[in-house]
Amino acid sequence: MSAGAWVFIASAILLPLLLAEFGDWCPWLAERIVRWSARQLGQPADRIRYEEEWLASLSEVPGKLSRLGAALEFAASVPRMRWSLRNTEYAFRDPSHAELVSVLKIKVRPDILEHALTHRSFAKESGASHNSERFELIGDSVLGMVVTDTLFRSNPDLPLDELAKWRAAVVNMRALADVARTFQLGRYVRLSREEEAQGGRDRSSILADTLEAIIGAVYVDRGLAEAAHLTNRLFDPVISQTSHSAAKTRELSG
Amino acid sequence: MALGFRVTDATLDVLEVLLEGDDQLYGLKIAKAAGRPTGSVFPILARLEQVGWVTSEWESSEPAVRGPRRRFYQLSSLGSPGARELLGQRRASPRRRVSWPVSVLADPAGGVR
Numbered sequence: 001m002s003a004g005a006w007v008f009i010a011s012a013i014l015l016p017l018l019l020a021e022f023g024d025w026c027p028w029l030a031e032r033i034v035r036w037s038a039r040q041l042g043q044p045a046d047r048i049r050y051e052e053e054w055l056a057s058l059s060e061v062p063g064k065l066s067r068l069g070a071a072l073e074f075a076a077s078v079p080r081m082r083w084s085l086r087n088t089e090y091a092f093r094d095p096s097h098a099e100l101v102s103v104l105k106i107k108v109r110p111d112i113l114e115h116a117l118t119h120r121s122f123a124k125e126s127g128a129s130h131n132s133e134r135f136e137l138i139g140d141s142v143l144g145m146v147v148t149d150t151l152f153r154s155n156p157d158l159p160l161d162e163l164a165k166w167r168a169a170v171v172n173m174r175a176l177a178d179v180a181r182t183f184q185l186g187r188y189v190r191l192s193r194e195e196e197a198q199g200g201r202d203r204s205s206i207l208a209d210t211l212e213a214i215i216g217a218v219y220v221d222r223g224l225a226e227a228a229h230l231t232n233r234l235f236d237p238v239i240s241q242t243s244h245s246a247a248k249t250r251e252l253s254g
Numbered sequence: 255m256a257l258g259f260r261v262t263d264a265t266l267d268v269l270e271v272l273l274e275g276d277d278q279l280y281g282l283k284i285a286k287a288a289g290r291p292t293g294s295v296f297p298i299l300a301r302l303e304q305v306g307w308v309t310s311e312w313e314s315s316e317p318a319v320r321g322p323r324r325r326f327y328q329l330s331s332l333g334s335p336g337a338r339e340l341l342g343q344r345r346a347s348p349r350r351r352v353s354w355p356v357s358v359l360a361d362p363a364g365g366v367r
Contacts, residue, residue, distance in 0.1 A: 049325070050296075056322035057282045057292060073293035080297035090306040091257050093332055110306040111330040130331075 026064040030071035034058050037075045046085055100188045104214070106230055108221045114190075116217035119206060121192035132213035139216025142224070146231040147171050150239055162246070169242045170235060177204035179234050180211045257305055257336075264290050266344055268298045269337040272308065272329050280313070280324040299327055307333030 038051035054074050061070045092098040092110045097117070101108060108116075116135040123131035147170050151163055158166070169175070180186070186201035189210050200206050211234075219227035267288040272279065275287065285295040302308040313324045329337055 052322045053281065053325045054296075056324045057280070059322065060282055070292065073291055074296075077293035077297055080294075081300055084297040084300035084304060086304075088259075088301075088304045090304075091332070091336070092306075093336075109309070109330070111309075111332045114332070 023064050026068045030058060030067045031055065033068075033071040034074050037071075037078050040078045041081055042085055050081070096188055100185075103183050104230065105233070106214075106218050106222075106226070108214075108218050112217045112221050113214075116213040117188055117210065118190045119192070119195065119200070119210070121195040121200070122190040125192035125194075132210060135213035135216035135220065136209050137216070138219060139212035139214065139227075142215050142219045142227050143176075143212060143231055143235075144171055146228045147235055147239065149228075150232065150236070151243075154239075155243065166239075166242055166246055169246070170238050173204055173208040175238055176208035176211050179238060180207035185210055185214075257307075257340075259301060259305075261340065261344070262298075264288070264294050265298050265302075266341060268295060268302070269329075269333075270341060270345075272327065273334070273337050273341070277326065277328060278313075279327050281327070284327065302333065303327075306330060307336055 034054045035051055038047050038054055041047050041050055058067060058070055058074075061067045089098065090101075090107075090110045092101075093114070097110065097113055100117075101113065112135075115130045116132050116139075118128060118131045120131040120133060122128065144167070148163075148167055151158070151166050151170075155163070155166075181202075185207055189201065189206060191200045191206070195206075215227055215231055218230050267290055268284060271284050271287040275284070279287075281296055281299060282292060284299070285292045288295060299308060299310070303310060307330055308327055309330050310325050310327045313326055
C-alpha cells in the first residue's frame, strides 16, 4: 500500500477511534486524578471530605475533556491546599480570646468561643443574638459524662451511692468555679457593665456556667474526644483530690 | 483584624461572593461567580475556614440523590464584619465582575441604541 493510503487509514479510521476511546476514558481518568489528589492532603478527615467535595464539583463540569482539565486543576492545587490546611492560629477578634485558647491548649472556632464567653447580661445589653446558655447546657452534659466515666473506670469496686457522691463532689458549682479561677476565666467573660460593677467576674455561678460553656463549645466544634481531653486536664486534679479525701473518710469510719 | 496570611485579589473576590451570595454557595459556584479557577478557590476557602472566617457544611442529601454531596460555604459571625472591613479598605468602590446587566443581554432593544 502507498504512504497515502496509510495516512488515509490513520486519519479516517484510527484517529477517530482513538479519540472516541480517549473521550470515554476521560471521565474515568478525571475521577482517578481527583481521588488521588484528595489523598495527598494531610489529615484523614480532610482527605475524605475533599474527595467527596471535589468529586461533586467534578460531576458538574460539562464535557469529557474539560472534566479532565478540571481534575488536573485539582491535582495542581494540592500544594496550595496543603499549605491552606496546615494548622494555623484562628484570627480572633478579641486578642484575649487567643490568649485563653493558648492557656487552655484548645482549638475552637472564634465565633463559637465568642458565643460561649458571652454572658446573657452582655447579650441583652449589646443586642447580640447569641449568648452562652446553649453551650452551657451541652457542656454540662459532657462534663458530667466525662467525670462519671473517669470515676467509673478508675474505681471499679466503688459502690453506687459512693460513686454518685464522688461525682457530686466534683461536678458542682463551687468546684467548677474553683477550677475556673485557676486560669482566671473571669477575665475573659463578656459581661454587661452592670454585672461587671456588681463583681460578676468573680461570681461562682458565672464562672461555673462559663466553664461549662467552654467545654460545650469545644465539644460542638471539635468533638467528644477533644472535649473529654480538656475536661480531664481541668478536672483530674479535682477528681484525685476527691477520691483521696473520700478514701480517708472511709478509712476513718470503717 | 490580621488574617495571618497575605490577602490576594483572588481572596477578595471570594470574600465578595460570600458576602453577596445566597446560603447555598458551593466551591464551583463560588469559583464561577468570582471568575476564578476552582484550583485557586478551594485553597482560599480552606484557608478562610482554617482561620475561622468561613464555615461549611454538607448539603442535606436526599435519599433519592446518591453520589458525592456538595459542601456549602458561608461567612461566620467573625468573617462577615472582617470581610466587609477588608473589602472597604482594599476596594474603595465595590467592583462588579459581571460587566453587563442581565436586562441588556436579554432585551436587544435595551442593549442597542
